[in-house]
Amino acid sequence: MDRRPRRLSRQPLIARLSAMQIGQSIAFVLVLTAIGGCAGRQYGHLLANDDKDLVGSHAAGAATWNPLVEQSVAQLLSRCPPDVRPVAFEASDDMNLDPQAINAALTPGPATICFVGIENKSAEELGDFKDQLYEQIDSQINSGSYRAISRRVVETALRECRLRPDSLFLPANRDAFTATLGRSGTPVDYLLFATITSGTTDRNKTSQRDYLLTLEMVNVHSGDFLKESAKIRKGYSKTRAGKWWNYGPFDQGDG
Template sequence: MMHRKINCGGAGFLEATSALVVLTLCLTAGCAGRQYGHLLADNDKDLVGSHAAGAATWNPLVDESVAKLLSRCPPAIQPVGFQMNHEVVSIDPPSDGAHLAGGPATVCFVGIENKSAEEIGDFKDQLFERIDSQINEHGEFRGISHRMVQTALRETRLRPDSLFLPENRQVFASVLGRQGTPVDYLLFATITSGTTDRNKSSQRDYVLTLEMVNLHTGDFLKESAKIRKGYSKSRAGKWWNYGPFDQADG
């Protein structure tokens, strides 16, 4: 019987091996110059950024801080009265909040100031819209058009931080009032961060602070939300710093 020798070291074997290696690299690391996308469902988790804050950081910060702030703001004031000779007589003295009785309070969202260690890029506009939308979804508050706010700032030549002075607030409010938009509250948002480094790992604490100023009294409320995020050069660094049973990260 003749035995046929199979040559496994020829050019065909090398080509097949090379193709398998290239295919494996493409599947694991992605072929150079190519990018793939897919739509996310509402219940899909946000992607966790590997080098900076992203949707998984900013969205919860907005949701928590807005909910905490609006829950503390005083509701619209309804004056108490009694009826005498078919005429309603008020027994409450006029107050700074009495103007809110006719409807929801108007909130002028001035802007977002980034004091963190990161550039937030296109997230700044998205954060603004997310905060503004949640204000308008609340039954006792309604926002003022951002375009009108920017126009009033240009006309008065005022910076957002200068609105903390009473005389500047009145000038700014009068301009919006002439446009048919009375103002009850001014809203300011500030982003800050604090970084802790340890060898090749770091932790960054992100804080979003919202400050609501009553235009008529100058009283203000502040609420904030914080998210801590760890950064490591390797996945093992995360386990070393925070333990192996922490939530999966990106």
């Protein structure tokens, strides 16, 4: 009788391994197909008023611009007189003037603000945010205590005078511009200019960018001006741990 141990057949084991490998390959292909099929899709959802703004990963966004506008405009309007009294005129004794007309001419009224536009001097392109920032500032000015001039009227007056917004700092150009607005029935008391600047600090693969929104208000009657600004700092990093690594509790950002 042959008592030598029989060798176990490797054929079933090889078959089982091949089946497992085939199953894994099929699952891998299915995952890739699902990922590839969803790559071109985009989903949207409505945000509630108390939802936080999305923080941009490569440039400033709503979380940066919205607080800058609200803070800078509120600070500026809090310093600007809400009413303007026109310059009184001298009348001779022999002039027969209606007292009611004189009182009406000297009665203060809501100040009229002409928002000229936004000048971008930052390192980023504003894109579609430029027009939205204009509308946000213009709407906040026209909240009740002040009167704003329509953007269409302002742009038309600039074209008629053949002037750029930055050329209105010259008194002669400013007088011509305000006279054109006055003839159209929209006298102006203040000219408002907005400027966006930025400063970038790089540290290896991390960077910090400081966004500054400056508002300058010029009184067309006296030439005096007010200036207010608001700043937001924003950090950019290549990894999720970059925020902790550079702005953690141990002052790692000092170098």
